[in-house]
Amino acid sequence: MEAHSIGTRRVAQIGILVRDIEAASAAWAKLLGCEVPPWHWTEPYDEAQTVYEGEPTPARAKLAFFHLDNVDIELIEPDEHPSTWRAWLDEHGEGVHHIAFEIEGMAARSEALSGAGWRLIQRGEYKGGRYAYFDGAPSVRAVIELLENDRR
Amino acid sequence: MEAHSIGTRRVAQIGILVRDIEAASAAWAKLLGCEVPPWHWTEPYDEAQTVYEGEPTPARAKLAFFHLDNVDIELIEPDEHPSTWRAWLDEHGEGVHHIAFEIEGMAARSEALSGAGWRLIQRGEYKGGRYAYFDGAPSVRAVIELLENDRR
Numbered sequence: 001m002e003a004h005s006i007g008t009r010r011v012a013q014i015g016i017l018v019r020d021i022e023a024a025s026a027a028w029a030k031l032l033g034c035e036v037p038p039w040h041w042t043e044p045y046d047e048a049q050t051v052y053e054g055e056p057t058p059a060r061a062k063l064a065f066f067h068l069d070n071v072d073i074e075l076i077e078p079d080e081h082p083s084t085w086r087a088w089l090d091e092h093g094e095g096v097h098h099i100a101f102e103i104e105g106m107a108a109r110s111e112a113l114s115g116a117g118w119r120l121i122q123r124g125e126y127k128g129g130r131y132a133y134f135d136g137a138p139s140v141r142a143v144i145e146l147l148e149n150d151r152r
Numbered sequence: 153m154e155a156h157s158i159g160t161r162r163v164a165q166i167g168i169l170v171r172d173i174e175a176a177s178a179a180w181a182k183l184l185g186c187e188v189p190p191w192h193w194t195e196p197y198d199e200a201q202t203v204y205e206g207e208p209t210p211a212r213a214k215l216a217f218f219h220l221d222n223v224d225i226e227l228i229e230p231d232e233h234p235s236t237w238r239a240w241l242d243e244h245g246e247g248v249h250h251i252a253f254e255i256e257g258m259a260a261r262s263e264a265l266s267g268a269g270w271r272l273i274q275r276g277e278y279k280g281g282r283y284a285y286f287d288g289a290p291s292v293r294a295v296i297e298l299l300e301n302d303r304r
C-alpha cells in the first residue's frame with residue numbers, strides 16, 4: 001500500500017462539464033431511457049466556501065445527477081465566476097472532467113496526496129459533505145475528486 | 153423509452169488516453185493501493201478489423217485495465233497509425249476519452265444510435281466481442297463506447 005492511496009476502489013461519480021445542463025440532461029435521459037433529472041445550483045459562497053487555486057471564489061454551478069446502477073454521472077454547468085469548472089470548459093470545451101471517489105478522512109487523504117506531489121485545484125462544501133479536486137494530469141492523467149460525506 | 157436508448161444503466165469502463173501506459177499504470181496503482189496490471193496490445197488488423205471514420209486502419213493500442221469494485225478503468229496508449237485514440241490524443245492531450253456500456257445486440261443498437269443522428273467514429277473486434285465508439289459530443293457531451301461480449 002502506498003502512503004497516498006485513497007483507501008477505496010469504488011468510483012462514485014463521473015463528472016462531465018457542459019454548457020447547457022438541460023440539453024445535456026435530455027440527451028443522457030434519451031440514451032439511458034430514463035426520466036430527465038432536476039438540476040440544482042451548488043450552494044452560495046457562505047455555505048460552499050469554494051476555494052479555487054488557493055483563492056475564495058463566489059463561483060457556483062448547476063448540477064444534475066444520473067444515478068446509474070453502479071455509478072453516478074454528474075453534469076456540471078458552471079457560472080462565469082472563476083472556478084476550475086469554468087477554466088476547464090474554456091480551455092478544453094465540454095466533456096468528461098473528473099473521476100470521483102468517496103473517501104473517509106478528507107484532511108488526512110488530502111494531506112497525503114499533497115505530500116505525494118498532487119496539486120489541490122479546488123475545494124468546497126456541500127450539504128452533508130465536502131469535495132476536493134486534485135490535479136492528476138501528471139500522474140493518473142485525469143482530475144481526481146475526493147468526496148467526503150458526513151455520517152448521519 | 154426512447155428508440156435509441158442503449159438498454160443498460162451500468163457503466164462498464166472509463167477509458168483514459170495516455171502517452172506512457174507504464175507510467176500511468178504505476179500512478180493509478182499508487183492511488184488505488186493495488187498491483188500494477190500488465191498491459192497488452194490490441195489485436196492486429198486481421199483480427200481487430202478496425203474501421204476509423206469509415207476506413208480500415210492498422211492502428212493498435214496498448215491497453216491496461218484496473219478492475220475496481222464497480223467499474224473498470226481502461227488505460228489506452230495508441231500507436232501512430234490513424235485512429236480516434238491517436239487523433240484525440242493529438243487534439244486534446246491525455247485524459248478521459250470515453251464512457252463504455254456493455255450492451256446486447258450491437259447491430260441493432262448501433263443502427264438505432266445512427267438513426268438518431270449519432271456518428272460512428274470507430275469500431276473493431278477483440279477476442280470474444282466487439283466495440284463501437286459513437287460521437288456523443290453534440291448530445292451527451294462525451295464519447296460513448298458500446299461493448300458487446302459474445303455469450304460463452
